[in-house]
Amino acid sequence: MEYKIQLRESDMPKQWYNLAADLPTPPLPPLGPDGKPVSPQMLAPVFPMNIIEQEVSTQRWIDIPEEVLNILYQWRPAPLRRAVRLEKLLKTPARIYFKDESVSPAGSHKPNTAVAQAYYNKVAGIKRLTTETGAGQWGSALAFACALFGLECKVYMVRISFDQKPFRKLMMQVWGANCVASPSTETHAGRKILAETPDTPGSLGIAISEAIEAAVTDPTGQTRYSLGSVLNHVLLHQTIIGLEAKKQLQIAGEKLPDVVIGCAGGGSNFAGLAFPFTTDKINGAKIDIIPVEPAACPTMTRAPFVYDHGDTACMTPLLAMHSLGHAFVPAPIHAGGLRYHGMAPLVCQAIVEGLFAPRSYHQSKCYEAAMTWARTEGMICAPETSHAVAATIDEAIKAREEGKEKVILFSYSGHGLMDLSGYDKYMSGKLSDYELPEEVLQQCTKDLAKMPPAPMRKSGRW
């Protein structure tokens, strides 16, 4: 038995997988301010055309450019590891595998799409990218990618994380990016929110508004916006995770996994691992595919499926997704990357189809799992990743109780070395859990009723 399965560079997938080609029902299109589907041209001030083409593509396989591969090779193929010591501790008959995305220079799965997006902008002649970041994983990933392609990079970082995680900002600066706390005084959107709620901890929705505004109002026209999750092209770039994992499981002598697990904030990490296995499920394989979200921000498990904006200031098109409403500001949990009011439309459509079984956890349970993980497997995971670890432990115990020799695969989306303050709170007994109150959810749902309806389309039916 090998403890980790390494692919050679020559065996790394050379194409991304597009789930849109295989979903029983294609996802609902984004809508413009007029309630009609947006055209590619309408998105042109925000994204370069080569990315917009990917965003709307229904082609099953899309080539990864060689320039992108040459940078991914730095840390990819990422290892698939076996959590032998955790299996032993839990006395489970399950075999637990995890795809280790923490090995990238920025410490998470995020560079997989950052590199691709920086490349496409570069070849489109763009000089500067703007973006938002929550915990800082995405901002540092884009800063890294921009450094390698010689692009300028501006990051709006959710204030609570900006204050809690000064070292993330330093990472971005080392890579040459400019990072400010959001809401900032640099944009109309930021100033408006600061005027209304000066003490706001910020949110991904607000930071996205600021970053889009900064991109589209640049008079030189050489700035575009880059998003770290949610959109189809971002999920596409992440499918290299699951494609590699599939090859690696075969090398390990496994067929398909019985359970696939990933934490989901905007959905790209989860989708990256899960989509290449979702196609097997669509074709009849029995796989439990589980996106895990925080109970403090329960989009998939409690929020309605609606048309809503991706950002707080309503600058994005309307996306068909599970949403708590674009004005929703999630409680200040440590997993900053999971504090998002919406969810990737492709993930949501698959949920509607019954392909995924989302669940939510409180952060104290996740930190407990992360501590167990650190002391058995020896790795310190990101607060986001701890949600997947918690679900994996639950599934491994379930396998023990059922006496089933299952194969569990989860995405180890990032390390927690930049996010240790949450561990500090947990160890000193000062960690709070936040349950979204039912009345807040009802108010969100009521507000969302003003948006255009998103018909639930399942298996081709409207």
Next chain:
Amino acid sequence: MEYKIQLRESDMPKQWYNLAADLPTPPLPPLGPDGKPVSPQMLAPVFPMNIIEQEVSTQRWIDIPEEVLNILYQWRPAPLRRAVRLEKLLKTPARIYFKDESVSPAGSHKPNTAVAQAYYNKVAGIKRLTTETGAGQWGSALAFACALFGLECKVYMVRISFDQKPFRKLMMQVWGANCVASPSTETHAGRKILAETPDTPGSLGIAISEAIEAAVTDPTGQTRYSLGSVLNHVLLHQTIIGLEAKKQLQIAGEKLPDVVIGCAGGGSNFAGLAFPFTTDKINGAKIDIIPVEPAACPTMTRAPFVYDHGDTACMTPLLAMHSLGHAFVPAPIHAGGLRYHGMAPLVCQAIVEGLFAPRSYHQSKCYEAAMTWARTEGMICAPETSHAVAATIDEAIKAREEGKEKVILFSYSGHGLMDLSGYDKYMSGKLSDYELPEEVLQQCTKDLAKMPPAPMRKSGRW
């Protein structure tokens, strides 16, 4: 061309290499308080006998226990990477390879020996380990290893790093270790130094005194001390770095490297990479082997070769080494792991033999190199590692000027994600350099003249 060369687990070396077997002149033995060589029994209160046997062994190859291999597999074999983008930037004909030890759970090469030491103590029936740590790389590595073997772990962390790097302490706590600032009030040695110099930034020498005292005074007799560098057995455990690199260079189609570079504080990182190539040099190969140290703590380049204690309170035997004196407190440079008054006796003996060509750099030059590295190769290195990066850049430029197609190999000993405050100082123009004044060096040398003489033995001559 592959950007990184991965070995399979089955190709990982199963034995460590002991340079003591091949040095032209065996190193001088450690001396006890009576000026006579220490016997293994005299070290028994400090280390378990299985480690003492390794410390004095002159056997060329020593088996790595299977229990140790099974944990090393988690991140080993570590990748050998090619720094193609740096080569291009420098327009050098040199091929630059680096052995990436930053991929370990603790982020550096330190777990290579931490795991071995925890194992040997465990099988010797020891329940608890004490140690010192500078920047925290070693303390967190031992905490990690102790967690996996179920040992208690107590870490005395040099105060300046304890204050500058709170997250390192949190890492140790997540792995279950107890970490205090040194000098502490918990030991006689600590209290004495605090009484004399209450504002001391601390030093590795002081922290070692505290950790040894805590081990040998434990009334249960079940505590031992663990050292992260300097001693023969520690260097031995690190040779897996160079042994792997040797195999990987062959896979890459290279013969021996022309230049081998590593930063050196206590010497274990440098030795780990260099020793397996030193034997080739002894046998006639032409290799420039360069240990790099900070100009603020110049043991190899400026300090005399003498018998001195490894710690400030004179608890260790006398070691034959380049030393600035056991009472020397280095300036507060950011590379905490290089702030040590001495140097591994095996490294020093090889310097005496003319096998290594040590050099020193100021930290501002190293941070400049680290910034170049981050923006071309995309990786953020530890302040210690930046010394090796700086030397690599110098050597690559030299190869360009000489028009020589050299193979340069360096040890990428750790990532800098926990050490970003130094980058902050550099980027904001607030970084200071510290040159050791000649009069301070002369005073050190004068004080050391009171110690027993260490005859320079070169190539078998006394």
